[in-house]
Amino acid sequence: MDLTTDGSTVVEVFRLGMRGARLTYRVSEHRLDGDVHPDEVARRLAGSGQVDVLHSTSWRFEAGRIVLTYVALPDPDPHDATDLDPATGIVSGDDPLSPSPAHVERTAVAAHACRHLAFLRHTDPLVAGAALRQPRLWALLDGFRPTVAGALR
Numbered sequence: 001m002d003l004t005t006d007g008s009t010v011v012e013v014f015r016l017g018m019r020g021a022r023l024t025y026r027v028s029e030h031r032l033d034g035d036v037h038p039d040e041v042a043r044r045l046a047g048s049g050q051v052d053v054l055h056s057t058s059w060r061f062e063a064g065r066i067v068l069t070y071v072a073l074p075d076p077d078p079h080d081a082t083d084l085d086p087a088t089g090i091v092s093g094d095d096p097l098s099p100s101p102a103h104v105e106r107t108a109v110a111a112h113a114c115r116h117l118a119f120l121r122h123t124d125p126l127v128a129g130a131a132l133r134q135p136r137l138w139a140l141l142d143g144f145r146p147t148v149a150g151a152l153r
Contacts, residue, residue: 008065011038013045014110017075023140024081025110038068046072052130057113071113074134084110086143114144
C-alpha cells in the first residue's frame, strides 16, 4: 500500500559536526527516484568519501511523503550548521494507536539520530571503531542518553 499522496519518498541526511565545543548538524535531502537504493542516495548526499559513519536512523510521514532519515559524520564544513543541544526533548504521539506526533522539528530528528548513534557506539563494533577516529565529536555525542526509544521519557 502506498502511504504517500504523491507517491514520493525522500532521503534526508543529517551531517553531524562540531564548531568549538558545540555539536552541529546540517541537512541535505533528495527525492528517491527509480531503482536507486536509499543507502546509495544517502551516500551521495553525505559525500561518502568524507564520512566515517552513515546510518539509517528513522522514517516519518511528512507533507504527503515518506522521509527516510540517515545520519552521517563527521561534517567537514560545520560553519553554517545549526547547533544541537543534548537537552532536546523526545517527541512522540499522544495515543498508543497513533505513535507519530503531528509535527516533528528537524532539531528533534537530529537529537533522535544522536541518541541512536550513542546507543550504537556501545552495541555495534563498526560504529565503536569509527568513534575512535573522531574522539572529540563522539565526546559531544556522549551527551545524548543512549537507550532504546521505548525507555526514553
